[in-house]
Amino acid sequence: MARERLLAPSRILRTTPRQVGGGRQREVLVEKARESIARGSKSFSFASSLFDRSTREKVWLLYAWCRRCDDVADGQDHGGKLSQQSNNVSRVKGIRALTHRALEGQPTAEIAFDAFGQVAMEARITQGLADDVIDGFALDAEEWRPRSEADMMRYCYHVAGAVGVMMALVMGISPDEDETLDRACDLGLAFQLNNIARDIYEDDAAGRCYLPVEWLVEEDIPPGQHMKPAYREKLVKLVAKMLDMAEDHEAAARYGARNLSFRQRWAVLSAANIYGAIGREVRKRGGNAWDHRVHISKAAKARHVTRAFTQALLPAKEPKYYPEWTRTLLQKHAKA
Numbered sequence: 001m002a003r004e005r006l007l008a009p010s011r012i013l014r015t016t017p018r019q020v021g022g023g024r025q026r027e028v029l030v031e032k033a034r035e036s037i038a039r040g041s042k043s044f045s046f047a048s049s050l051f052d053r054s055t056r057e058k059v060w061l062l063y064a065w066c067r068r069c070d071d072v073a074d075g076q077d078h079g080g081k082l083s084q085q086s087n088n089v090s091r092v093k094g095i096r097a098l099t100h101r102a103l104e105g106q107p108t109a110e111i112a113f114d115a116f117g118q119v120a121m122e123a124r125i126t127q128g129l130a131d132d133v134i135d136g137f138a139l140d141a142e143e144w145r146p147r148s149e150a151d152m153m154r155y156c157y158h159v160a161g162a163v164g165v166m167m168a169l170v171m172g173i174s175p176d177e178d179e180t181l182d183r184a185c186d187l188g189l190a191f192q193l194n195n196i197a198r199d200i201y202e203d204d205a206a207g208r209c210y211l212p213v214e215w216l217v218e219e220d221i222p223p224g225q226h227m228k229p230a231y232r233e234k235l236v237k238l239v240a241k242m243l244d245m246a247e248d249h250e251a252a253a254r255y256g257a258r259n260l261s262f263r264q265r266w267a268v269l270s271a272a273n274i275y276g277a278i279g280r281e282v283r284k285r286g287g288n289a290w291d292h293r294v295h296i297s298k299a300a301k302a303r304h305v306t307r308a309f310t311q312a313l314l315p316a317k318e319p320k321y322y323p324e325w326t327r328t329l330l331q332k333h334a335k336a
Contacts (some may be wrong), residue, residue: 018105020121022114029115033060036112040067043274046301050267051171058170061119066133066163068112069095073137088141096134103127123169132162132334140208147213150325150333155210156192157185157330164188164253165327171264183256185327186249187272193246194279197239201227201290211238232287239289243279250276251319258316266305266312273304273311 021029037045037060048059072091098108102117119125136158146152168184169175196203196210203209204227216226219234226235250272257265257272277296282289296304 019107020105021118022102022107022109022111024107024111024114026118029061029064029111029118030057032111033057033064033115036060036064036067043296043301044271046305047267047271047274050263050270050305052261052263055171055264058119058123059167061115062123062125062163062166062170064112065099065116065119068110069099069134069137073140089138092134092138092141095137096131099130099134100127103130119170123166123172124175125166125169126175129162129166132158132331133166135334136162143207145213146210149212149214152196152210152212153189153325154330154333156189156196157327157334160188160192160195161185161327161330162188164191171260173259177259180256180259182327183253183259185330186256186323187253187268189323189325190246190249190253190272190279191275193242193249194275194282197242197246197282198278198289198294200235200239202293211242215241227290236287236289240283243283245323245325246279247276248319248323249325252322254311255316255318257312262312266308269308269311270305273308274301277304 037048041063044063048056048063051059072095073088075091098110098113099116101108102113103120105117105121108114108117116130120130136155139155139158144155146155162185164184164187165181167188168177168181173180173184175181200209200211209224209226211226213223215238216223219231219238221231221234221238225231226238254269254272257268260268274296277300278294281294281296285291285294
């Protein structure tokens with residue numbers, strides 16, 4: 001009996017070779033990533049310029065992936081107004097598939113994902129850590145809402161704390177240096193808490209709310225009614241609590257920056273100053289905080305960077321106590 005003929009001779013069948021960066025030249029990935037950060041985040045772009053060239057390029061590569069994931073998940077183009085939300089779960093599945101493919105050294109046809117494959121190899125970023133970030137997009141896709149403070153902080157870990165850990169790896173911190181990685185996570189948590197406080201109006205308009213249901217119940221604010229004028233005073237009280245938490249995490253992160261090189265420390269403290277200023281401005285405005293979106297001017301950013309230079313030269317001040325929500329605790333919540 002004749003043997004069945006293969007469609008192609010077995011001797012020429014080959015697995016796709018591993019190609020870091022999807023086979024693209026690193027210089028191309030870096031340039032596209034630089035364009036992405038310049039367009040998507042002026043604050044982050046400004047702070048990244050303080051790094052040495054090697055670190056700066058890796059920061060751009062990481063940012064490009066974060067930005068693209070966010071845009072794909074929300075149907076945006078470098079931020080802006082949310083599009084009509086549909087097929088959200090499928091979008092996140094696509095993000096995860098492309099990310100895993102990039103980590104395997106396979107081309108993705110998406111330059112931001114290829115950039116992530118490049119920086120993940122250079123900085124030893126694991127698939128588990130990437131999945132932690134993607135899980136945050138999955139929560140939004142499922143129209144999830146935080147019921148408790150623990151839920152809110154778990155979300156903050158996924159979308160920002162885990163990114164802070166990635167940033168530390170990009171800066172050359174060893175995966176075994178737990179104390180420094182903990183502090184990097186704290187900085188991400190501080191950033192996200194400030195962002196939530198600032199964006200309450202925009203999130204509400206998009207049908208989202210990241211204030212814990214239990215917090216709202218304690219203040220007798222009905223679900224979905226927190227932006228009503230009648231509850232503005234109570235909302236200010238809740239946001240003040242959130243900003244207190246942000247400042248605690250920021251203080252811990254500032255202390256952790258002592259383990260970085262001078263230029264890295266300067267960049268991190270600059271970012272802490274700029275993003276911390278967002279929360280402090282929200283607090284200052286009180287009930288008027290959501291009439292107009294809080295933003296930090298170029299002149300103010302320059303002042304924060306100048307102040308960070310001096311802060312980077314001075315001995316780091318250890319906090320009297322550390323935040324309740326630690327990286328280890330949040331990772332356990334994330335897996336529960």
